Amino acid sequence: REAAPESVLNGLDAEQRAAASALTGPLCILAGAGTGKTRAITHRIAYGVRAGVYDPHRVLAVTFTARAAAEMRSRLAALGAPGVQARTFHAAALRQLQYFWPVAIGGSLPQILDYKIKLLAEAGKRLRMTTDRAGLRDFASEIEWAKASTLTPEGYLAHAGQREAPAGVDHQAFARLYQAYEDLKEDRHLMDFEDVLLFTVGMLESDERVAAQVRQQYRHFIVDEYQDVSPLQQRLLDLWLGGREELCVVGDAAQTIYSFTGATPEYLLNFRRRYPQAQVVKLVRDYRSTPEVVKLANTLLADRRPGGDAPWSPPLQLISQRQGGPRPELTELADDDAEAAWVAEKVSEAAEAGTPLSEIAVLYRTNGQAQALEQALATAGLSYQLRGSERFFSRPEVREGIAALRTSSLVADDSADSVPEAVRGVLSSIGWTAQAPPSAGAVRERWESLAALVGLAERLAQERPDLTLRLFLAELDERSAAQHAPTVEGVTLASLHSAKGLEWEAVFLIGLCEGLMPITFAQSQRELDEERRLLYVGITRAKTRLYLSSAAARHPGGRGRRKSSRFLIPLRKELGLEQTTRRIAPGGGKLSPNAAARSRKAAVCAGCGEVLTVGTQISRRRCADCPPRYDEQLFEHLRAWRRGYAKELDTRAFM
Ligand code: ATP
Numbered sequence: 001r002e003a004a005p006e007s008v009l010n011g012l013d014a015e016q017r018a019a020a021s022a023l024t025g026p027l028c029i030l031a032g033a034g035t036g037k038t039r040a041i042t043h044r045i046a047y048g049v050r051a052g053v054y055d056p057h058r059v060l061a062v063t064f065t066a067r068a069a070a071e072m073r074s075r076l077a078a079l080g081a082p083g084v085q086a087r088t089f090h091a092a093a094l095r096q097l098q099y100f101w102p103v104a105i106g107g108s109l110p111q112i113l114d115y116k117i118k119l120l121a122e123a124g125k126r127l128r129m130t131t132d133r134a135g136l137r138d139f140a141s142e143i144e145w146a147k148a149s150t151l152t153p154e155g156y157l158a159h160a161g162q163r164e165a166p167a168g169v170d171h172q173a174f175a176r177l178y179q180a181y182e183d184l185k186e187d188r189h190l191m192d193f194e195d196v197l198l199f200t201v202g203m204l205e206s207d208e209r210v211a212a213q214v215r216q217q218y219r220h221f222i223v224d225e226y227q228d229v230s231p232l233q234q235r236l237l238d239l240w241l242g243g244r245e246e247l248c249v250v251g252d253a254a255q256t257i258y259s260f261t262g263a264t265p266e267y268l269l270n271f272r273r274r275y276p277q278a279q280v281v282k283l284v285r286d287y288r289s290t291p292e293v294v295k296l297a298n299t300l301l302a303d304r305r306p307g308g309d310a311p312w313s314p315p316l317q318l319i320s321q322r323q324g325g326p327r328p329e330l331t332e333l334a335d336d337d338a339e340a341a342w343v344a345e346k347v348s349e350a351a352e353a354g355t356p357l358s359e360i361a362v363l364y365r366t367n368g369q370a371q372a373l374e375q376a377l378a379t380a381g382l383s384y385q386l387r388g389s390e391r392f393f394s395r396p397e398v399r400e401g402i403a404a405l406r407t408s409s410l411v412a413d414d415s416a417d418s419v420p421e422a423v424r425g426v427l428s429s430i431g432w433t434a435q436a437p438p439s440a441g442a443v444r445e446r447w448e449s450l451a452a453l454v455g456l457a458e459r460l461a462q463e464r465p466d467l468t469l470r471l472f473l474a475e476l477d478e479r480s481a482a483q484h485a486p487t488v489e490g491v492t493l494a495s496l497h498s499a500k501g502l503e504w505e506a507v508f509l510i511g512l513c514e515g516l517m518p519i520t521f522a523q524s525q526r527e528l529d530e531e532r533r534l535l536y537v538g539i540t541r542a543k544t545r546l547y548l549s550s551a552a553a554r555h556p557g558g559r560g561r562r563k564s565s566r567f568l569i570p571l572r573k574e575l576g577l578e579q580t581t582r583r584i585a586p587g588g589g590k591l592s593p594n595a596a597a598r599s600r601k602a603a604v605c606a607g608c609g610e611v612l613t614v615g616t617q618i619s620r621r622r623c624a625d626c627p628p629r630y631d632e633q634l635f636e637h638l639r640a641w642r643r644g645y646a647k648e649l650d651t652r653a654f655m
Pocket residue numbers: 011012013016031032033034035036037038039040252255286287288500501502503540
């Protein structure tokens with residue numbers, strides 16, 4: 001006999017239970033990291049479904065990342081509530097666009113453009129604006145901000161007084177570029193990621209039939225990580241709701257880390273003002289991390305300077321429910337390579353002691369920091385996966401692999417169960433081997449990408465016995481549109497931004513020095529507050545082991561010296577953190593002979609694998625012939641001009 005629906009509430013504490021059994025909205029769960037917010041809403045949905053209050057097909061749960069969505073779907077299935085839609089805003093919007101576009105707009109849906117920079121460069125050329133790639137990245141993120149704030153080029157100009165233009169141009173020139181980019185995109189029948197949301201908003205606003213049908217489809221809305229919702233996403237949510245109040249939001253203002261893209265915690269903090277009858281539940285017990293880790297997180301938040309104008313609530317002190325645990329370690333290394341070699345050494349130790357690699361993450365501020373780590377881990381024979389590598393589906397080898405699979409699906413018989421075998425076969429025709437190559441660099445990267453496709457085929461075939469090659473390709477298309485890169489078993493390398501909501505047994509936070517954490521361009525109190533929150537997010541990802549590290553210089557020999565991060569001051573002082581200072585001299589020092597050899601091997605181009613002779617000009621560990629990857633410094637493009645946002649304009653509109 002099936003267990004009573006209430007059994008779903010077992011394993012929740014009193015407050016979580018109160019939240020999970022409040023099946024009608026509006027409901028707001030406000031709580032710190034690791035307190036079980038995501039768990040509470042997952043159980044709430046399952047309880048609603050099992051109790052017969054929710055039709056699973058009428059529930060839309062919105063998560064921040066595709067991975068979180070997949071996790072929620074599988075937890076719901078395990079709790080006896082399959083069939084619920086758990087998606088990111090983008091994925092949910094894209095589905096609606098795909099479905100309704102032919103009826104509402106007609107013709108085919110524009111293709112998704114995942115390489116904004118190229119089109120922007122073209123738009124710039126048309127206007128005879130010359131700029132380097134860093135400039136183009138600045139423009140791209142400014143356009144992203146403008147669109148997330150629902151500002152057209154004209155609207156952007158109207159707000160020009162309240163926001164600095166990107167470096168090197170004035171507002172007029174930027175608005176012209178923005179318009180030229182939009183025109184070019186339209187001419188080519190393309191859409192960017194913001195368009196996915198904008199078009200959906202437009203469709204729902206202009207076509208009553210579509211709006212009615214979408215509202216008929218979804219009755220219950222749940223939004224996780226609500227502190228980082230943008231005005232555009234909020235508008236979409238409002239359109240979905242259409243005045244109804246069946247809404248449950250969950251968030252932690254202290255984890256607002258995307259305000260540079262236009263996201264704002266104000267919707268979360270003002271929820272009660274908008275819905276005076278809303279129930280608000282607060283959770284304070286932290287189930288994720290040990291008391292040692294929690295103490296560190298609390299200290300970091302408590303130390304924030306008064307006077308910052310960031311609208312985050314007074315920090316809720318977390319109370320750990322776990323016992324004991326090792327003290328977090330702080331280690332200072334001589335340079336970036338030494339730091340990467342040290343991480344690889346520690347990871348090997350942890351793996352030998354029985355921690356699965358999938359329970360270890362190395363988190364950093366800028367994607368550019370991953371290069372040295374990739375090299376060190378590959379040299380140590382440790383497998384890893386890059387998160388936040390949104391460009392997975394634009395990698396040449398992935399495109400080539402998918403094209404080969406598509407060709408093969410046209411000729412192969414499309415019967416279900418040995419899809420993985422077929423995928424392995426097709427990919428080996430383009431040079432993939434089952435065995436990983438021993439080297440780091442481009443060869444290894446190519447192998448890892450293709451291995452990720454094979455791994456995905458294996459996992460999907462297990463989940464769906466009826467999987468065919470064609471279905472697999474359809475899944476790849478959907479993931480490509482949602483930027484949902486497949487995962488590989490291995491150590492996770494991720495930017496702090498993309499680690500949100502996730503947890504690991506052991507977490508390394510590297511590069512804790514001035515210039516990286518906080519990042520150089522964070523100058524105002526508001527920006528520094530956001531850096532502090534980012535570090536808070538990083539610390540609270542750790543369940544048991546936490547390693548903090550910094551490198552005293554960028555390059556061997558002490559070139560590019562850096563000061564240790566200001567955020568470490570209260571952590572050291574308040575907690576008397578164990579500080580192991582290991583300054584590693586070139587060619588030995590305290591490093592084991594192996595590790596020293598590994599760090600010497602670092603003079604290998606990460607692009608082509610060529611061993612570089614002493615004196616060769618290398619920038620970011622690549623030789624002159626190998627340009628750095630576009631995704632390398634996803635967040636580094638933010639400049640000081642991000643000060644003085646004009647967010648108030650849009651975010652307060654609905655209050
Ligand atoms: P974040 O702010 O980082 O997103 P969160 O508040 O969403 O964190 P969860 O991810 O839901 O927290 O939970 C953190 C961890 O604690 C998870 O491993 C979860 O399974 C566990 N946990 C939460 N509540 C309980 C509970 N009542 N009993 C046991 N474990 C729990």
